[in-house]
Amino acid sequence: MRLSLCAALFASLAGAAQCEFQQQCSKLASKLKIDNATVWFAEYVAAGTNISFPDTDPSCGQAAMTAGVDFCRVALHVATSSESGISMEAWLPRNWTGRFLSTGNGGLNGCLSYDDMAYTVELGFSTVGANNGHNGTAGTPFINAPEVVKDFAWRSVHTNAVVGKQISAAFYNKKHVKSYYLGCSTGGRQGFKSAESFPEDFDGIVAGAPAVDFNNLNSWSGHFYLLTGPAGSPTYLTPDQWNAVHANIMDQCDNLDGYVDGILEDPEICQYNPEALICPAGSPANSTTCITETQARTVRAVFSDLKGENGTLVYPRMQPGSELLGTPYIYYSGQPFQYSADWFKYVVYNDLNWDPATLGPADYAASDALNPSDIRTWSGDLSAAHARGAKILHYHGQQDQIISSSNSPRYYKHVAQTMGLSSSELDSFYRFFRISGMGHCAGGPGATFIGQQRGATASLDPDQNVLTAMVQWVEQGKAPNSILGTAFVGETAGGEVAFQRRHCKYPLRNTYTGKGDPKDPASWKCVE
Numbered sequence: 001m002r003l004s005l006c007a008a009l010f011a012s013l014a015g016a017a018q019c020e021f022q023q024q025c026s027k028l029a030s031k032l033k034i035d036n037a038t039v040w041f042a043e044y045v046a047a048g049t050n051i052s053f054p055d056t057d058p059s060c061g062q063a064a065m066t067a068g069v070d071f072c073r074v075a076l077h078v079a080t081s082s083e084s085g086i087s088m089e090a091w092l093p094r095n096w097t098g099r100f101l102s103t104g105n106g107g108l109n110g111c112l113s114y115d116d117m118a119y120t121v122e123l124g125f126s127t128v129g130a131n132n133g134h135n136g137t138a139g140t141p142f143i144n145a146p147e148v149v150k151d152f153a154w155r156s157v158h159t160n161a162v163v164g165k166q167i168s169a170a171f172y173n174k175k176h177v178k179s180y181y182l183g184c185s186t187g188g189r190q191g192f193k194s195a196e197s198f199p200e201d202f203d204g205i206v207a208g209a210p211a212v213d214f215n216n217l218n219s220w221s222g223h224f225y226l227l228t229g230p231a232g233s234p235t236y237l238t239p240d241q242w243n244a245v246h247a248n249i250m251d252q253c254d255n256l257d258g259y260v261d262g263i264l265e266d267p268e269i270c271q272y273n274p275e276a277l278i279c280p281a282g283s284p285a286n287s288t289t290c291i292t293e294t295q296a297r298t299v300r301a302v303f304s305d306l307k308g309e310n311g312t313l314v315y316p317r318m319q320p321g322s323e324l325l326g327t328p329y330i331y332y333s334g335q336p337f338q339y340s341a342d343w344f345k346y347v348v349y350n351d352l353n354w355d356p357a358t359l360g361p362a363d364y365a366a367s368d369a370l371n372p373s374d375i376r377t378w379s380g381d382l383s384a385a386h387a388r389g390a391k392i393l394h395y396h397g398q399q400d401q402i403i404s405s406s407n408s409p410r411y412y413k414h415v416a417q418t419m420g421l422s423s424s425e426l427d428s429f430y431r432f433f434r435i436s437g438m439g440h441c442a443g444g445p446g447a448t449f450i451g452q453q454r455g456a457t458a459s460l461d462p463d464q465n466v467l468t469a470m471v472q473w474v475e476q477g478k479a480p481n482s483i484l485g486t487a488f489v490g491e492t493a494g495g496e497v498a499f500q501r502r503h504c505k506y507p508l509r510n511t512y513t514g515k516g517d518p519k520d521p522a523s524w525k526c527v528e
Helices: 002-009 013-031 114-122 146-172 186-197 214-228 239-257 293-302 338-348 361-370 383-387 407-419 466-476
Strands: 037-045 050-052 064-066 071-081 084-093 099-103 125-130 178-184 204-208 313-315 391-397 430-435 482-488 497-504 509-512 524-527
Touching (some): 013 146, 084 114, 084 146, 099 146, 114 125, 114 178, 146 178, 178 186, 178 466, 186 204, 204 466, 214 293, 214 313, 391 407, 391 466, 430 497, 497 509
Parallel strands (some): 099 178, 178 204, 391 430
């Protein structure tokens, strides 16, 4: 049936090209010769086709999507050791630009980032994604499985890139021109791990909200349950009380950037004090507009650095401003955070009975000392990536409810100190942008549409899109000095534009000039 359709298409030049592409795809599975790999299928996908993912773990939440362009879809398994392997896919577009791109993952998950693959294949990249060496979002596959943990730490992304480039070259009969990486959260960490350990893999890396200092991040993520306790505890705040905390934070800090709009341009300079929210004597204990002194201690601890044994820094504070995005379902829910609990149960201790309510400084130290397969991603030495001319674009939302935005400046400074470079010297290959009003990787009240995801794209103009900005930087040498973000009414791409704002290159901060329409990015400036 497919061959009949293909023959019919020969009636036009465009149809002939489409038919040739389809036939080339059908032959690819038998053509591929990849060590330790089993190719499951290679199939032609026409634009407009509804693609289903029946083998994806339900916890990944991706059942189907519609193809935006014609491409050849290749699925395979690659053994990474005698005890482990990755499932991966390569999407090879008919409108190939000569560019290769690898996508990342998130959390502890073993889920292919199909949305990122769709986004980038539509832009003409030959695109690959992998399951990080396991299926689903839970940490159970890690127990007593160090090779699976190694896949998660670095081997999946590296293997995905190496094998993906082989598939791309075999299909197009020529090597890619430039290679790129796009990822956020765990995917952001994977991008920096690639730069640190495998600098040849990518010419350009876009890394968002990176989960670097990974072991200590898991300790920090787990400690919030110790602060709040379960719902109903004297230390626990209700969602309404967190709403009151957020409003009080805005009262104290929103004008620090010169304009009151419910968005903190630089949460680092907000030193929040919850005293004004403490209930007057005689107020009801279940008040939604005030908090007790005990609850105020919880709030202070949330916005304080986490210290470990001997008072050493484990991880920086949660930045003020993210409370509404983090309430009530993430850190302040009165429940242990799943990823943190799984990491300690299945990796640090290999103990199904480990109780996350017992987490403490000794556990923080044990996790950091274990550091399986150097998953910490904290060498700070990007000199090899720099030497080969690779570029890194790092962004982080300033209302991130999962990974504190305070950790990204900490990492940036760590790189500067490790390499002995000033900010202006880092600019030649590594630039960091703080995205005000953005939650974890996307969303939030700010101008958060910067092209970091398929559904968070306002424009393909490099001035407004982190991915095309990276392509322009790598291929034309024009580095981004700011990222123009867009906010849409209702946070729906393509709808009515609420406002736009330029996000500054760190260490600059954005400030309203006091003149002109604050919705106009020209009314703001980046200052020291």
